[in-house]
Amino acid sequence: MHHFNFVRKPVAVVAIAIASALVVVGGVAYATIPDSNSVIHSCYATKDGSLRVIDAGAGQSCNPKESPLDWSSQGPKGDQGPAGISGLEQATKSASIPPGGWLVNVDCPTGKLAISGGWSAVTFDALDVEESIPYKDDSGWSFGFFNTSSSTITVTAYAMCANAQ
Numbered sequence: 001m002h003h004f005n006f007v008r009k010p011v012a013v014v015a016i017a018i019a020s021a022l023v024v025v026g027g028v029a030y031a032t033i034p035d036s037n038s039v040i041h042s043c044y045a046t047k048d049g050s051l052r053v054i055d056a057g058a059g060q061s062c063n064p065k066e067s068p069l070d071w072s073s074q075g076p077k078g079d080q081g082p083a084g085i086s087g088l089e090q091a092t093k094s095a096s097i098p099p100g101g102w103l104v105n106v107d108c109p110t111g112k113l114a115i116s117g118g119w120s121a122v123t124f125d126a127l128d129v130e131e132s133i134p135y136k137d138d139s140g141w142s143f144g145f146f147n148t149s150s151s152t153i154t155v156t157a158y159a160m161c162a163n164a165q
Contacts, residue, residue, distance in 0.1 A: 032057035034073040044069045087112060087163035091140070094156045097127065097147045107140040108161035115162050117141030121155040 033055055034040045042053045043062035051069070054060035062068050089112060095104045108114050114134045121127055126149035134141055141159035 038073045039070050040073055042069045042071075043067070085115070085162045087161075089161050091159045091161050092156055094154060097145045097153045097155055099147050099150055099152075101130070101144065101146045104143045104145065104155065104157045105135075105140055106143075106157045106159040108159055111164055112161040113138040113164045114141045114159045116160045117143070117158060118160075119143055119145075119155055119157045121153055123149070123153050126151075127153050127155070 033053060035057055040053060041056040041060075042051055043066035044051050045066050047065065054062070089109060091106050091108050093104060093106045095102070097104075104119075106114075106117065117132055117134070119129065119132070126147060128146040128148065130144035130146050132141070132143050140161075141157070143155075143157050145153075145155060147153050
Protein backbone atom coordinates (compact mmCIF):
# COMPACT_ATOMS: atom_id res chain seq x y z
CA MET A 1 0.00 0.00 0.00
CA HIS A 2 1.35 3.39 -1.00
CA HIS A 3 0.81 6.42 1.27
CA PHE A 4 0.94 9.99 0.03
CA ASN A 5 2.25 12.52 2.53
CA PHE A 6 0.72 15.86 1.61
CA VAL A 7 1.30 17.40 5.03
CA ARG A 8 5.09 17.48 5.25
CA LYS A 9 5.81 19.75 2.28
CA PRO A 10 3.44 22.60 3.27
CA VAL A 11 4.61 22.41 6.91
CA ALA A 12 8.23 22.76 5.82
CA VAL A 13 7.44 25.75 3.62
CA VAL A 14 5.55 27.48 6.43
CA ALA A 15 8.35 26.78 8.90
CA ILE A 16 10.94 28.29 6.55
CA ALA A 17 8.76 31.38 5.99
CA ILE A 18 8.33 31.92 9.73
CA ALA A 19 12.06 31.48 10.38
CA SER A 20 12.88 34.00 7.62
CA ALA A 21 10.43 36.53 9.05
CA LEU A 22 11.97 36.18 12.51
CA VAL A 23 15.45 36.84 11.11
CA VAL A 24 14.23 40.01 9.35
CA VAL A 25 12.34 41.26 12.42
CA GLY A 26 15.30 40.47 14.66
CA GLY A 27 17.65 42.37 12.34
CA VAL A 28 15.38 45.43 12.33
CA ALA A 29 15.03 45.33 16.11
CA TYR A 30 18.84 45.18 16.47
CA ALA A 31 19.48 48.28 14.35
CA THR A 32 21.34 50.99 16.27
CA ILE A 33 20.02 54.22 14.80
CA PRO A 34 20.87 56.51 16.48
CA ASP A 35 24.00 54.94 17.97
CA SER A 36 24.84 54.75 21.67
CA ASN A 37 26.11 58.37 21.56
CA SER A 38 22.80 59.59 20.06
CA VAL A 39 24.49 60.19 16.68
CA ILE A 40 22.67 59.49 13.43
CA HIS A 41 25.00 58.44 10.61
CA SER A 42 24.15 59.01 6.96
CA CYS A 43 25.61 59.28 3.50
CA TYR A 44 25.13 62.28 1.22
CA ALA A 45 25.39 61.88 -2.54
CA THR A 46 26.96 65.11 -3.79
CA LYS A 47 25.84 64.48 -7.39
CA ASP A 48 22.06 64.38 -6.79
CA GLY A 49 21.73 65.51 -3.17
CA SER A 50 20.16 62.27 -1.95
CA LEU A 51 20.62 61.30 1.66
CA ARG A 52 20.40 57.85 3.22
CA VAL A 53 20.64 56.88 6.87
CA ILE A 54 23.02 54.03 7.68
CA ASP A 55 23.64 51.78 10.65
CA ALA A 56 27.38 52.26 11.22
CA GLY A 57 27.24 49.91 14.19
CA ALA A 58 26.18 47.11 11.84
CA GLY A 59 29.11 47.83 9.50
CA GLN A 60 27.26 49.94 6.94
CA SER A 61 29.30 52.72 5.34
CA CYS A 62 29.15 55.28 2.57
CA ASN A 63 29.88 54.46 -1.06
CA PRO A 64 32.91 56.13 -2.75
CA LYS A 65 30.60 58.72 -4.42
CA GLU A 66 29.00 59.68 -1.08
CA SER A 67 30.17 61.89 1.75
CA PRO A 68 29.49 60.91 5.36
CA LEU A 69 27.14 63.21 7.23
CA ASP A 70 26.44 62.75 10.92
CA TRP A 71 24.23 64.67 13.31
CA SER A 72 23.11 64.34 16.86
CA SER A 73 19.58 63.22 17.58
CA GLN A 74 19.65 65.67 20.47
CA GLY A 75 21.39 68.99 20.08
CA PRO A 76 23.50 70.71 22.71
CA LYS A 77 21.76 72.36 25.63
CA GLY A 78 20.92 75.94 24.78
CA ASP A 79 21.26 79.10 26.82
CA GLN A 80 18.75 79.77 29.57
CA GLY A 81 15.88 81.85 28.24
CA PRO A 82 14.57 84.99 29.90
CA ALA A 83 12.29 84.65 32.89
CA GLY A 84 8.60 84.57 32.13
CA ILE A 85 5.91 86.84 33.46
CA SER A 86 5.77 87.12 37.21
CA GLY A 87 3.52 88.94 39.62
CA LEU A 88 0.53 88.91 37.28
CA GLU A 89 -2.26 91.02 38.75
CA GLN A 90 -5.54 92.40 37.45
CA ALA A 91 -6.26 96.07 38.20
CA THR A 92 -9.87 97.20 37.76
CA LYS A 93 -11.81 100.43 37.72
CA SER A 94 -15.58 100.83 37.45
CA ALA A 95 -16.96 104.01 35.93
CA SER A 96 -20.35 105.46 35.03
CA ILE A 97 -20.26 106.66 31.43
CA PRO A 98 -22.76 109.51 30.79
CA PRO A 99 -24.05 110.21 27.28
CA GLY A 100 -21.18 111.33 25.04
CA GLY A 101 -17.47 110.55 25.28
CA TRP A 102 -15.57 109.58 28.38
CA LEU A 103 -12.06 108.33 29.26
CA VAL A 104 -11.41 105.63 31.83
CA ASN A 105 -7.83 105.02 33.01
CA VAL A 106 -6.73 101.95 34.96
CA ASP A 107 -3.41 102.30 36.80
CA CYS A 108 -1.18 99.31 37.55
CA PRO A 109 0.29 98.97 41.06
CA THR A 110 3.66 100.69 41.49
CA GLY A 111 6.49 98.78 39.85
CA LYS A 112 4.22 96.83 37.51
CA LEU A 113 3.59 97.32 33.79
CA ALA A 114 0.37 96.85 31.84
CA ILE A 115 0.55 93.96 29.38
CA SER A 116 -3.09 94.02 28.22
CA GLY A 117 -6.44 95.62 28.90
CA GLY A 118 -10.13 94.88 28.54
CA TRP A 119 -13.56 95.97 29.66
CA SER A 120 -17.08 94.77 30.34
CA ALA A 121 -20.51 96.39 30.54
CA VAL A 122 -24.09 95.26 31.01
CA THR A 123 -25.26 97.21 27.94
CA PHE A 124 -23.15 96.94 24.79
CA ASP A 125 -25.46 98.17 22.04
CA ALA A 126 -25.14 101.87 22.96
CA LEU A 127 -21.45 101.84 23.91
CA ASP A 128 -18.61 102.32 21.44
CA VAL A 129 -14.97 101.81 22.40
CA GLU A 130 -12.97 104.46 20.60
CA GLU A 131 -9.59 103.42 21.99
CA SER A 132 -8.00 100.80 24.20
CA ILE A 133 -4.28 101.45 24.60
CA PRO A 134 -1.50 101.25 27.19
CA TYR A 135 -0.12 104.40 28.73
CA LYS A 136 3.03 105.67 27.04
CA ASP A 137 5.09 104.45 30.01
CA ASP A 138 3.12 101.14 30.19
CA SER A 139 2.09 101.83 33.80
CA GLY A 140 -1.62 101.41 33.03
CA TRP A 141 -4.33 101.12 30.36
CA SER A 142 -6.57 103.82 28.90
CA PHE A 143 -10.03 103.43 27.36
CA GLY A 144 -12.04 105.92 25.35
CA PHE A 145 -15.77 105.15 25.50
CA PHE A 146 -18.59 106.84 23.63
CA ASN A 147 -22.09 106.41 25.05
CA THR A 148 -24.68 106.85 22.26
CA SER A 149 -27.68 106.47 24.58
CA SER A 150 -29.43 109.06 26.74
CA SER A 151 -28.68 107.09 29.94
CA THR A 152 -25.58 106.45 31.97
CA ILE A 153 -23.83 103.11 31.33
CA THR A 154 -21.62 101.45 33.94
CA VAL A 155 -18.42 99.83 32.66
CA THR A 156 -15.62 97.96 34.36
CA ALA A 157 -12.21 98.45 32.81
CA TYR A 158 -9.32 96.04 33.41
CA ALA A 159 -5.56 96.17 33.08
CA MET A 160 -3.45 93.04 33.36
CA CYS A 161 -0.27 94.08 35.11
CA ALA A 162 3.00 92.21 35.70
CA ASN A 163 6.30 92.87 37.42
CA ALA A 164 8.55 95.19 35.42
CA GLN A 165 11.74 93.62 34.08
